[in-house]
Amino acid sequence: MNKRGSRKMELILYRWKRYGVGYIFVLPWLAGFGAFMAYPLFTSLYMSFCQVRVGGGKFRLEWVGLSNYRAAFLKDNIFPVELILYFQEILIIIPIIVIFAFLISVMLNQDFPLRFLFRAVFFLPVIFATGQVLTELFSQGAGEIPFMDQYKLEPLIRQYIGEQFAQPVLNVLSKSVIILWYSGVQIIIFLAGLQTIPRSIYEAVWIDGASPWDSFWKITLPNMMPFISLSTLFTIVDLFTFPLNPVIKHIRKNMFLVETGYGYANALAWIYFLFVLLLLAVVLFFFQQSTKKRREIR
Numbered sequence: 001m002n003k004r005g006s007r008k009m010e011l012i013l014y015r016w017k018r019y020g021v022g023y024i025f026v027l028p029w030l031a032g033f034g035a036f037m038a039y040p041l042f043t044s045l046y047m048s049f050c051q052v053r054v055g056g057g058k059f060r061l062e063w064v065g066l067s068n069y070r071a072a073f074l075k076d077n078i079f080p081v082e083l084i085l086y087f088q089e090i091l092i093i094i095p096i097i098v099i100f101a102f103l104i105s106v107m108l109n110q111d112f113p114l115r116f117l118f119r120a121v122f123f124l125p126v127i128f129a130t131g132q133v134l135t136e137l138f139s140q141g142a143g144e145i146p147f148m149d150q151y152k153l154e155p156l157i158r159q160y161i162g163e164q165f166a167q168p169v170l171n172v173l174s175k176s177v178i179i180l181w182y183s184g185v186q187i188i189i190f191l192a193g194l195q196t197i198p199r200s201i202y203e204a205v206w207i208d209g210a211s212p213w214d215s216f217w218k219i220t221l222p223n224m225m226p227f228i229s230l231s232t233l234f235t236i237v238d239l240f241t242f243p244l245n246p247v248i249k250h251i252r253k254n255m256f257l258v259e260t261g262y263g264y265a266n267a268l269a270w271i272y273f274l275f276v277l278l279l280l281a282v283v284l285f286f287f288q289q290s291t292k293k294r295r296e297i298r
Contacts, residue, residue: 197219
């Protein structure tokens with residue numbers, strides 16, 4: 001083996017020693033994905049390029065190329081509008097949930113009586129607000145807070161924000177209770193992250209005369225950036241699978257229509273998935289760049 005091949009082998013061994021344990025933990029998920037999800041995903045992608053008819057107890061596929069994807073933007077008057085509006089709502093809700101969960105976790109990380117009880121209170125909605133329960137609560141109006149009508153905020157929002165962005169903001173305000181219900185897991189993630197910061201670091205900066213405000217910006221926030229990125233990615237995935245998601249409702253509706261069927265519904269689903277994947281990639285790139293800059297400063 002030449003010198004170049006020897007260095008390459010050493011690099012492979014080094015990477016395996018560094019990342020091998022992580023790969024071993026991911027292996028069961030990869031095996032489950034290959035066994036149960038890879039084939040349905042491939043079938044769904046293939047169906048998105050076909051016109052699917054059901055007859056004789058089986059699917060009849062007719063290849064139509066990109067017709068379903070073109071129809072999603074050129075013929076469907078509902079899907080593009082719902083997709084854009086829901087993305088605007090999500091871009092507002094995500095930072096609210098992450099910031100809310102982060103601030104609550106900082107408070108719950110302090111020493112005070114009955115701390116475990118308050119932690120349980122913030123996590124209980126995650127257990128109870130499952131898909132069907134959440135749908136039923138919102139259908140009964142329990143998911144809305146009536147301050148919009150009491151204080152007549154809708155005309156003010158439309159006047160000062162503008163019609164283009166007023167509807168997403170109003171939709172977010174009408175679902176304010178989601179912030180509490182969908183922040184339980186994020187609070188747990190942030191609490192776990194806060195436990196990784198040694199107490200001795202805070203004691204050292206306090207001796208040097210730093211205030212709690214300074215220690216938050218110089219110690220807590222920089223050390224919590226990996227957990228903020230993880231919480232943001234989790235929130236994105238969680239909200240895009242929200243039971244009351246209008247885009248998913250539209251996809252499900254087209255699945256059972258004779259004019260569109262499974263092929264068109266699969267095309268809509270893959271367009272939706274690509275939009276979500278793009279947002280995840282942008283968020284991940286942003287956090288990686290911020291982490292890289294912070295390491296360079298150090």
